[in-house]
């Protein structure tokens with residue numbers, strides 16, 4: 720039986736990269752998206768084509784900021800696969816307009832907190848309850864055979880102050896604490912929780928600021944002088960999914976070309 724992964728926001732960008740890498744190592748997939756059904760179906764087809772062994776990949780629409788949609792996503796996974804081994808909270812949005820913190824409005828703040836923080840917080844709660852049930856049924860716990868994982872995709876914005884998108888930074892800083900909270904609570908059930916902090920990754924989200932970051936990277940923003948790719952993030956998730964870090968939980972994995980290093 721293949722392990723099953725549910726990835727939010729897997730139609731495009733980083734989530735798609737994560738789905739592709741998990742497909743290659745034999746995971747069955749639930750590919751979630753918000754509105755772009757065509758992109759989700761393309762990811763589904765590409766994952767099936769990339770898999771080296773037989774996998775299933777199903778698509779499920781759902782807005783992670785809406786409680787009923789989150790419930791439907793979990794129910795869909797339960798009905799379709801009957802188990803879940805990995806939740807990847809990836810779906811997220813940038814502010815529609817980057818606005819100075821002295822000017823930015825509540826509407827953007829509410830949108831970002833709802834999608835980027837409240838959505839994953841409560842989706843993780845629902846999934847964690849189900850994982851605990853599954854762990855108990857499997858005679859689980861830290862030394863059991865059912866060892867599910869939860870991944871939270873935050874950002875270098877969790878600790879980098881960009882005062883022209885404070886709402887985004889606050890939502891990502893919240894995810895950092897969320898990782899610690901769920902890691903502490905779920906360890907006794909053998910469920911390890913990880914925060915992945917991507918740096919500057921080439922996706923639709925960073926498309927509008929490409930020229931700016933081309934120049935910053937060339938000028939030394941990151942010790943590894945290139946854009947990150949969705950595949951870079953996907954490979955970090957595979958390491959977690961394959962239980963290569965069994966004695967780590969609440970851990971931050973920087974996938975950022977060394978952005979977080981202080982250098983002189």
Ligand SMILES: NC(=O)c1ccc[n+]([C@@H]2O[C@H](COP(=O)([O-])OP(=O)(O)OC[C@H]3O[C@@H](n4cnc5c(N)ncnc54)[C@H](OP(=O)(O)O)[C@@H]3O)[C@@H](O)[C@H]2O)c1
Pocket residue numbers: 727728729730731732733734751752753754755756758781782783784809810811812813834872873874875916917918919920921922923924925
């Ligand atoms: N790109 C970067 O440099 C970077 C760096 C650090 C962290 N991140 C984080 O990585 C994650 C993915 O970013 P990305 O660059 O891959 O973004 P992206 O290219 O804009 O893709 C966003 C994905 O999330 C989905 N999505 C958006 N809102 C959603 C919602 N309310 N419910 C469910 N799915 C939703 C989209 O679905 P549709 O296709 O249906 O719209 C799409 O699949 C985000 O959390 C982002 O903050 C990105």
